[in-house]
Amino acid sequence: MEAIKQFFSGLSWEQEFVIFTTLKVCIVLFGAVLPIVAYAVLVERKVSAWIQDRVGPNRATPFFVKYLPVVGPILVRLGIFHPLADGLKSFLKEDFTPAHVRKVYFWIAPAIAVVPAMLALAVIPFGSKLGDQKMVIADLNVGILFTFGIISLGVYGLVLAGYASNSKFSFLGGIRSSAQMISYEIAMGMSVIPIFMLVGDLNLSKVIAYQADGAWLVFKQPIAFVIFLVAAFAETNRLPFDLPEAETELVGGYHTEYSSMKFALFFIGEYTAMIAASAMMVVLFFGGWTLPFAGLNESATTFAMGLAHIGIFVSKMLFLMVVFIWVRWMLPRFRYDQLMDLGWRRFVPLALVNIVLTAVVLWALHPK
Amino acid sequence: MIVKRANLTLWERLFLPTLLGGLQVTGKHFIRTVFGGKAVTMQYPEQKWVVPEGYRGAPYLVRDQAGDTKCVSCQLCEFVCPPKAIKIIPPGDSSLKADRANAEKTPKEFEINMLRCIFCGFCQEVCPEEAIFLQRDYSLTGETRDEMIYNKEKLLALGGTHAGVQKWKQKLEEAKGQETFPVKD
Numbered sequence A: 001m002e003a004i005k006q007f008f009s010g011l012s013w014e015q016e017f018v019i020f021t022t023l024k025v026c027i028v029l030f031g032a033v034l035p036i037v038a039y040a041v042l043v044e045r046k047v048s049a050w051i052q053d054r055v056g057p058n059r060a061t062p063f064f065v066k067y068l069p070v071v072g073p074i075l076v077r078l079g080i081f082h083p084l085a086d087g088l089k090s091f092l093k094e095d096f097t098p099a100h101v102r103k104v105y106f107w108i109a110p111a112i113a114v115v116p117a118m119l120a121l122a123v124i125p126f127g128s129k130l131g132d133q134k135m136v137i138a139d140l141n142v143g144i145l146f147t148f149g150i151i152s153l154g155v156y157g158l159v160l161a162g163y164a165s166n167s168k169f170s171f172l173g174g175i176r177s178s179a180q181m182i183s184y185e186i187a188m189g190m191s192v193i194p195i196f197m198l199v200g201d202l203n204l205s206k207v208i209a210y211q212a213d214g215a216w217l218v219f220k221q222p223i224a225f226v227i228f229l230v231a232a233f234a235e236t237n238r239l240p241f242d243l244p245e246a247e248t249e250l251v252g253g254y255h256t257e258y259s260s261m262k263f264a265l266f267f268i269g270e271y272t273a274m275i276a277a278s279a280m281m282v283v284l285f286f287g288g289w290t291l292p293f294a295g296l297n298e299s300a301t302t303f304a305m306g307l308a309h310i311g312i313f314v315s316k317m318l319f320l321m322v323v324f325i326w327v328r329w330m331l332p333r334f335r336y337d338q339l340m341d342l343g344w345r346r347f348v349p350l351a352l353v354n355i356v357l358t359a360v361v362l363w364a365l366h367p368k
Numbered sequence B: 001m002i003v004k005r006a007n008l009t010l011w012e013r014l015f016l017p018t019l020l021g022g023l024q025v026t027g028k029h030f031i032r033t034v035f036g037g038k039a040v041t042m043q044y045p046e047q048k049w050v051v052p053e054g055y056r057g058a059p060y061l062v063r064d065q066a067g068d069t070k071c072v073s074c075q076l077c078e079f080v081c082p083p084k085a086i087k088i089i090p091p092g093d094s095s096l097k098a099d100r101a102n103a104e105k106t107p108k109e110f111e112i113n114m115l116r117c118i119f120c121g122f123c124q125e126v127c128p129e130e131a132i133f134l135q136r137d138y139s140l141t142g143e144t145r146d147e148m149i150y151n152k153e154k155l156l157a158l159g160g161t162h163a164g165v166q167k168w169k170q171k172l173e174e175a176k177g178q179e180t181f182p183v184k185d
């Protein structure tokens, strides 16, 4: 312990920053995001099964299950080991590159689909403090602008995939995704403006601090929340707005031609985007890692508190993920024109009205 | 026919009734499946669907009530079979006798390639002896192709007996009856 302490006290500020940031990136990415993605897929399959009167995945039985009495069979029934099998399968499948694709773009598209979604997680404060470290990878002053900037890159992955695949289905999927994501980004961006008008800062940690002092923003800005939620569905290509990959009409949409790990990357990208969107909603509307009782609103002073905050954040986020998943099995897909109509003629004006309304209220409350 | 679409009310256009309706339906099914154990899934290899009587599954040869092979090796089924799944080797010169009195022949070998058979039922329909029937097996598996070619022995074992008309027995009795018939002069 002493040696470790000495090692850290001997470090310069930059060295410490690099070490801890790397550590946080690794833990968040491999310890949280990827497992959550894997198990979100399982939850998706299970929830869909239960809603459709089925039992869902309940077969994968690794060799060690027979050493677990009682719990083992229950875990198997819940399909706990299916994500492992899925992952293994993705790695072992043949990575087939059709002859007619544009190779370079075909190869980089899946990477471009994943990276922005993961980058967007960087600015999200997922807890208050553990020891002296703030539980956010990059505490940027312009947090939200960074997120929107990065998220808008996500569309390139899909568009490139659609273009590079050189097939009709992929192409249509790519076109749809570009139109859809660009339209809804506007509504999404405008929906959060009132929040920052209230908070007076773009830093996401400040947004949480603001909510810790007063009510959660979902109660103060319900319209903004609804717009943000719907736009998040559209941004992450989830039903009822999954037009870019509409199976019934486009086979697989933009990832029709992909197989093996490249396909899995698109999958991870989609679910990571879901995580990012849920985390963003938690931060913006549901008070981040705070809870308005038991003194959980204050920044953590003890280690246990810090862990509790992370737990609170993750639970809120998982709840929103379940909402995402549930909606997928509840609502049918929108028609393309309905989607565009909803985005441009409903949500954009509504967001504008909300901005003006917030401005008027703010002006009435604090006239200077 | 032109179907008039009623204009949606403001409440309906807000999408909320749809949302609530969806939540209600999915919630009901979710609760019923998770807590009521009402899943419709059948755990296939362990639980099998019992097919109704008269189901047209795999064709097997049957025996009559006396335990005799009904097939007389007429080869009509071999001829009619669309995917040529049936292969019959007739007795030829061999001294192979039919099990039954009055039946002339019986096949030396009778094979159905279950990989080829499409369960069409033509063999059953064409058979003049009611010797082959599509029965209730619908999922046949094997580890090799050879295993999937069912021979006469196997087909008869799987087929069981059939409680139908015993054509040749009847003929035999008729003939016997005729022998003792008081012939008028």
Ligand code: SF4
Pocket (backbone or CB within 6 Å): B059, B077, B080, B081, B082, B083, B084, B085, B086, B112, B116, B117, B118, B119, B120, B121, B122, B123, B124, B134
């Ligand atoms: S069921 Fe049809 S395909 Fe099968 S053996 Fe009979 S005639 Fe041939």
Ligand code: SF4
Pocket (backbone or CB within 6 Å): B070, B071, B072, B073, B074, B075, B076, B077, B078, B088, B123, B126, B127, B128, B129, B130, B131, B132
């Ligand atoms: S099964 Fe029927 S049709 Fe086929 S050879 Fe035998 S008697 Fe003839």
